Amino acid sequence: MVAVLNWGLGHATRCIPIINELKAVGFEVIIASDGQALQLLQKEFPGSTFEELPSYNIEYTKKGSLLKWKLLLQTPKFIKTIKAENDLTRNLVKKYDLSGIISDNRWGVRSDLIKKNVFITHQINVLSGSTTVLSSYIQQNYIEKFDECWIPDTPGETNLSGILGHKKNFPGNVKYIGVLSRFKKKKVTLIYDFLVLLSGPEPQRTILESILLKEFKNTEFRILFIRGVISQEKLENSNSNIKIQNYSFGESLEESINCSRYIISRSGYTTLMDLSKLEKKAFFIPTLGQEEQEYLAKRMEKLGLAPYCRQEDFTISKLGRIANYAGLSDFGDHPLLRDRLAFFHSK
Structure with missing residues (x-):
């Protein structure tokens, strides 16, 4: 079991x-x-x-x-x-x-x-x-x-x-x-500039979702927004550059990550393992009060792998920092x- x-x-x-x-x-x-x-x-x-x-x-x-x-x-x-x-x-x-x-x-x-x-x-x-x-x-x-x-x-x-x-x-x-990761890196055509991967307990998931959608409201970036909720509820969105999904799993999620240039997500450990396996560049926003995620985000930045910020400090302009970091690498x-x-x- x-x-x-x-x-x-x-x-x-x-x-x-x-x-x-x-x-x-x-x-x-x-x-x-x-x-x-x-x-x-x-x-x-x-x-x-x-x-x-x-x-x-x-x-x-x-x-x-x-x-x-x-x-x-x-x-x-x-x-x-x-x-x-x-x-x-x-x-x-x-x-x-x-x-x-x-x-x-x-x-x-x-x-x-x-x-x-x-x-x-x-x-x-x-x-x-x-x-x-x-x-x-x-x-x-x-x-x-x-x-x-x-x-x-x-x-x-x-x-x-x-x-x-x-x-x-x-x-x-x-x-x-x-x-551990169920994903494999694949050579695919990049479709999205950013993939937003939300996860974690409420109400922090919804709080971050609101912050990001507000910042991306008028963006010209191509964004896939995966909310991380198992639900049929549809979220209203007026920006045609943003595609919103409630959830994704299996091969569909693997493909979405592979065909995205950069990832925006929490700094949960499983996410780090997946992004390492797929050798992705990312921007991390640790869950408020979760010392583990804050530690991992700071460690990724200190190692020169990925930048991060607190969710209340997030602005779309901070994403420009990603280019200065090496990205996560596969452990084999x-x-x-x-x-x-x-x-x-x-x-």
Whole structure:
């Protein structure tokens, strides 16, 4: 069973190559999640078996500075959800006679009934400002409860996650599986000057959407605007240079990214992995209050790979800075993931 956290769509999309690889080596895969993450995976893997997990119902704030405290206040709800996950997982292990579990950041999806519990995260260290030591301790404590922890990155100094996924003394069950992406770089004709990829929890997704649409209102740039919402709602747009889609997935999204000169997006880790695989130039706008995204955006700029700004500071003129940066580069194909799957064959 592959269980995916519903916090934006990044956790779901980075599990797509894992599910594909599991199927390729002969495993029957049960896919478990909730909300939009579950809907996306149902579209990616029609005909597969799905289970709905308890929802964390993560609530964000309009002010980024208050996010940490908002999340702390939700701790009792998170603990309740983790227990509900654990109870349901016990039943699912028996229902499907599961041989293994891969949990992407769902702390409660593990079972003592089997000894093949894998936790996936790019954050051994969870950045949360003044509470980073505490949040990292909690994360590492949960990681140790699993049989293995897989980090979607490469070991060594040349890596994508920086201090998030690397530390001198990390839990002994940690393994690296290489940078994950379901995409491949293709030589295609460029159609769009910019591809806007929105994602993440509300209300910050909508706030950024409003800022960008206002800035691009009279633009002559050719723009594809993917809102990142699984919905049939149509957004009004009077500029013929802007094409708006609610969502895109699979080969359609791969093609859209390949045929766009530059990408504008959040600096979520899955997005970085995808853009690295496709060797794209980008402009990042981290989610307010999300220390992880702010760290990754600053790191990309410091490495000379991509510029960024805070969403309240965004203007269309800032996009001219992209030309001064090298863009993200491919880490190459690594056999690490298939090697790691041998864990589920071992006795």
